Amino acid sequence: MAPSAQERAFSSIEDLSGRIRSKEVSPVEVAELMLARIDELNPKIHAFYTVFHDAVLSDARRAEEEVGRGQYRGPLHGIPIGIKDIYESGRTTGGSKTLQHYVADEDCVAVSRLKEAGALILGKTATYEFAYGIQSLKSPVPPVRSAWDLSREAGGSSSGSAGAIAAGMAYAGMGSCTGGSIRWPAQCCLLVGLKATYGRVSRRGIFPLAWSLDHAGPLARTVKDSAYMLQGCAGWDPLDPASARVPVPDFTSKMDRDIQGMKIGLMTSIYGKCDPKVLAPYNEALRKFESLGAQLIELPELLTLEQMEAIGMPLIWADAAAVHYKNVRKRGDDYNPNTRQFLQWGMLIGSTYYLLANQARAQARDDLIEAMTKKVDVLVLPTAGFPGPPPVAEESPGLNFIGAGFEIYTPVFNFTGLPAVQVPCGFDSDGLPVGLQVAAKPFDEETMFQVARAYEQASEWHTMHADI
């Protein structure tokens, strides 16, 4: 029996692409469904800043013709997705008053590649200001609401892509991640969030937050959908200085293998103070890994939360200050207070601190890689030590979480460059989503996907969606 429109809006790409390929469903039908839901729901969710209404219908008609002629491009062909508004493509505001009139003259590399793979670009999705400054009710653009609870935000900084997928307004979306901006909103919205190895996806044409930590990557409903999205945008870019000149494998190649006998390293060194509400579903997930035949190995010798903060936060904000200082000098009052203050803080970081942090970063990276070379196959830890998503902020939160033991466990894989994926692992006792991360050795996304997919398929979370 054909699914209802509501069910179709929450399909996986894996399911929908099969129906498009077999011509059971037309890309035009799917694009019209998404546009109708955006018209209805975006005034409540605020996930899209700009919708390319005419362009997406025109692209959908072309996709329909191509599929009809047998020119099927792959799993993204005819699939409507959202693009975070720091990617250059049409109007590109960065979620900031300072760029509200900027229109890019060409698509960034990642968007070009996704279009080439057949994806339909629905529009530009909301972001924390320049991928960091938290939007509050006093910001020029409204915070994105979670479809699971409209009084709460969708997480960030890739809030719009997360909010859109969770509300059935897109099948996947692109985000960017400098300290956790893909994995954290994915946790908040019960989604999969992926950042591949540093250099895997071109950053050219994406507004930088911190050059040496920025990753472009997807949010999606399932592990396999996130692999399809990565497949669509990965690859060497000679004009991105950080781009890795490495072959792009078939990211789904190990996806359906079991994990019997694999060794899973638990980064207990970081999450020792994790909220018990988060630990309950997380520990349940660990038992599931064991039931699938994996062996759990604790790694208390790896870096601590405080060490991660001391390395990661200053690196992000020293870089960001170098990106923005001239604009802050001229337009500082037009930034969100939260963003401006973080940038000012970045200017306080001296060169000696910056070099010491980079030295510690190299040491931490080598320690994690050594652990995965000698002791375990992958690393696993919660995405955050507190459940998400938080209530919508009434006003700018300032800098209150600097030095306060902020229990977000994502930045370690940004400053080490290792691939990491967030997978939902249930809900806490208050009904808020909880997630875990799986990380692997550099350029071994296939193993990361294998372990994440095995857990996902043994659980039920990927089958759930908000009732909206």
Add this chain to the structure above:
Amino acid sequence: MESREIIKAKLAEWGIVPSEDDLQELEPAYEALIRWQSVLEDMLRIKSLGNDMEMPLSEPALIHDIERYR
């Protein structure tokens, strides 16, 4: 010098004048940075050379050389 004065002086180097609200946020955040300095010092591996002298055993990852691990 108090943190507030150091912050103002450092930002002045970049032509930035923080507001009173900005300074209130920046003061504790700057003090966290000073604390973290010792966290970094404690975690970095060194070789002791005797007579209170030491040499670092790792280099900053300024050029992201992750490709060599493929």
